Amino acid sequence: MADADRAPDPRRAQSAREFIAALQALKDWSRLTYRELAARADAVGDVLPRSTIANMLGRATLPREELVAAFVRACGVGPAELTAWLAVRKDLATRAAEPGAVPLAEAAADATPGEPLEQGSPAPPPAHSSSRTPEAGARRSRKPMLSAALALTVVVAATAAVLAWRAHDDGGGGGDGPDKKGGSAAVSSDDPAPVPGKYRIRAVHSSLCLSERPQDKIAWVYQAPCEDVFPSFSLKRLDDGLWRIATRHPEHGPGCSGIMGQSKAEGAWLGDDYCESRGAGEEFRLEPVDRPAEGFRLRPAHTDRCLGLPGGTTRRWAHVVQLPCRSGTPGQVFRFDPAGSGVKEELSGAKGGPVEANGEPSGAKG
Numbered sequence: 001m002a003d004a005d006r007a008p009d010p011r012r013a014q015s016a017r018e019f020i021a022a023l024q025a026l027k028d029w030s031r032l033t034y035r036e037l038a039a040r041a042d043a044v045g046d047v048l049p050r051s052t053i054a055n056m057l058g059r060a061t062l063p064r065e066e067l068v069a070a071f072v073r074a075c076g077v078g079p080a081e082l083t084a085w086l087a088v089r090k091d092l093a094t095r096a097a098e099p100g101a102v103p104l105a106e107a108a109a110d111a112t113p114g115e116p117l118e119q120g121s122p123a124p125p126p127a128h129s130s131s132r133t134p135e136a137g138a139r140r141s142r143k144p145m146l147s148a149a150l151a152l153t154v155v156v157a158a159t160a161a162v163l164a165w166r167a168h169d170d171g172g173g174g175g176d177g178p179d180k181k182g183g184s185a186a187v188s189s190d191d192p193a194p195v196p197g198k199y200r201i202r203a204v205h206s207s208l209c210l211s212e213r214p215q216d217k218i219a220w221v222y223q224a225p226c227e228d229v230f231p232s233f234s235l236k237r238l239d240d241g242l243w244r245i246a247t248r249h250p251e252h253g254p255g256c257s258g259i260m261g262q263s264k265a266e267g268a269w270l271g272d273d274y275c276e277s278r279g280a281g282e283e284f285r286l287e288p289v290d291r292p293a294e295g296f297r298l299r300p301a302h303t304d305r306c307l308g309l310p311g312g313t314t315r316r317w318a319h320v321v322q323l324p325c326r327s328g329t330p331g332q333v334f335r336f337d338p339a340g341s342g343v344k345e346e347l348s349g350a351k352g353g354p355v356e357a358n359g360e361p362s363g364a365k366g
Contacts, residue, residue: 007077010088016062019092023071024057028261030075033218034274035252037074046070050252054274062093193286194296198234198339200226201245204293205330206314209337210257212247212272213317219249219272221257222317223309231272232339233257242283242301247272258282259322264303267310270320295333297325308332 008025012018032040034050041048048070056063056071063071065086072085201210208223212230231249238244245257249272260271262281275282280302287297298307305322312330325332 007075007081010085013088013092016092016096017060019062019089020057020059023063023068026072026075026077027053027057031261032075033260033271034277035219036217037071040074040076041070044073046073048074050274054277058276062089062096065089193288194235194336196235196237198232199336200229200339201233202226202335202337203309203331204295204333204335205312206309208314208316210245210270210320210334219255221270221272221320223320224317226337234339235336238283241285243286244275244283245298246275256282259300259302262302263322266305266323267321270307270322289327289333292328292330293333295335297332298334299325306332307334 007029008022010019010022010026013022027037030037034053037053038048038050046069048067052067053071056067068085068089069082072082077085202208203210203223206223207226209226209229210221210233211224211228212219213222213224214230231247234246234248236244236246247255247257249255254275255272256275256277257270257272258278259268259281260273260278261268262278281300283301284307285299285301285304287299289295289297299305300307300322303322304325306325307320308323308329309318309331310321310323323332
């Protein structure tokens with residue numbers, strides 16, 4: 001059997017953090033969303049709410065044995081593999097309970113990184129959207145003065161790099177040679193970013209808006225008639241100039257749009273799921289551009305590619321995917337229409353539109 005077909009092996013986990021990372025790798029291997037995992041568990045009599053899965057994968061301590069069993073079964077592994085998962089969990093819990101034992105979460109943060117669980121397995125999801133790695137946070141707390149100096153140096157260098165990049169960028173999607181085109185820069189650094197709040201996210205070339213399709217089992221994001229947008233979308237500001245596209249589903253509650261599985265592949269689909277389930281795959285840079293029309297490119301932080309519609313299609317219910325950024329290419333520019341304000345299409349180019357000081361669109365009800 002090929003390695004790609006094998007479920008991740010939990011026996012390499014030496015700490016609670018590594019065990020959580022193995023569980024996340026198992027979910028990625030299963031290719032199942034939180035909703036599908038919950039449905040599979042319910043079908044065999046297990047209790048595995050979607051919110052519980054998200055909390056489990058975002059923590060740094062060992063989950064309960066019955067939760068591990070329900071999750072591993074839902075991911076589709078056999079009885080022998082399930083026994084191995086439960087044995088590893090029991091061993092880690094026993095070691096943590098020994099007198100004088102270092103808490104497993106702390107041991108994982110201070111240990112020298114070892115061999116990864118599986119080649120290509122993702123790291124566990126961050127506990128907070130603005131965090132990057134636990135190790136970096138620990139270093140900052142131990143040496144605040146040195147970290148502050150280094151941070152200032154990094155900021156100055158990064159600012160210079162961004163200014164130089166913007167001066168020469170022609171939309172080549174991370175500098176890929178084949179994607180480059182001549183002409184003036186597409187980036188318009190004078191345009192303001194939107195204000196956090198509720199929006200309809202409109203593709204400029206088609207005048208269609210980002211939306212799920214209610215009958216889908218997996219919450220893929222498409223371009224659809226703006227009057228059919230489902231569920232509601234909003235922008236939330238993160239640290240480091242990044243943004244999150246948040247959703248509020250009437251049944252499943254809050255969620256986030258992101259590239260499923262943090263895929264780096266060209267053409268990977270955008271979808272909605274619980275926040276913190278895809279790391280940087282659900283964080284975006286909003287890059288103002290002035291061609292082929294004024295608006296913003298939405299660039300996933302984990303690839304720095306661009307969200308778009310393949311070939312600039314105007315077809316309704318076409319998937320929104322990540323593509324190499326190309327200046328002047330239709331299908332990669334979006335605008336933000338304040339939701340619930342009564343603002344029609346002619347105002348959709350007002351980069352974030354009129355809003356009140358609290359971040360809600362002006363004229364919004366309730």
